[in-house]
Amino acid sequence: MSIEHKVELRDTLTLSSLVSTSLERDALYEKFKERISVNTALDRTLVSYQGNKKIPFYSWFKYKEGFSEELVQYIVQRFEPKTLLDPFSGAGAALFAASRLGWQTKGIELLPVGIYATKARLAAQRVNPLI
Numbered sequence: 001m002s003i004e005h006k007v008e009l010r011d012t013l014t015l016s017s018l019v020s021t022s023l024e025r026d027a028l029y030e031k032f033k034e035r036i037s038v039n040t041a042l043d044r045t046l047v048s049y050q051g052n053k054k055i056p057f058y059s060w061f062k063y064k065e066g067f068s069e070e071l072v073q074y075i076v077q078r079f080e081p082k083t084l085l086d087p088f089s090g091a092g093a094a095l096f097a098a099s100r101l102g103w104q105t106k107g108i109e110l111l112p113v114g115i116y117a118t119k120a121r122l123a124a125q126r127v128n129p130l131i
Contacts, residue, residue: 046071052093057121066090072097091117 029036045051051068052058072094076084084098089107091114099105109115 041074042071046074057124058091066093069093069097073101076101076103089118090114092121096121 046068049058049064049066049068051070052066055069076098081102083104083106084094086092086094086105086107089095089109090111092107092109095105095107095118107118109118
């Protein structure tokens with residue numbers, strides 16, 4: 001089989017899989033479209049780490065894998081205060097946001113960078129700038 005034939009075959013298979021994926025996505029949309037609603041409050045900034053740029057802690061530490069504390073507040077405010085368990089707490093956005101709203105929080109993080117960031121933020125909260 002020539003290289004040109006392999007490239008053509010690969011391109012055909014790629015196009016075929018894209019069409020298949022598109023058809024599957026369309027089928028899923030049709031199946032669930034009655035349950036789907038658009039919430040304009042959930043914009044790109046709110047659901048990504050970008051929303052944290054306004055929070056002083058994140059000006060020195062950008063944890064792009066996380067999501068904004070505002071998103072957590074948006075969600076948590078719609079429930080009665082309870083306990084939030086975050087098994088992949090990262091830099092702690094969910095923990096700090098829920099805690100500010102009166103929730104008990106428990107977080108688990110295995111990556112050293114997330115553990116360091118959470119400990120640093122906890123330490124920063126204990127600092128009294130007026131002393």
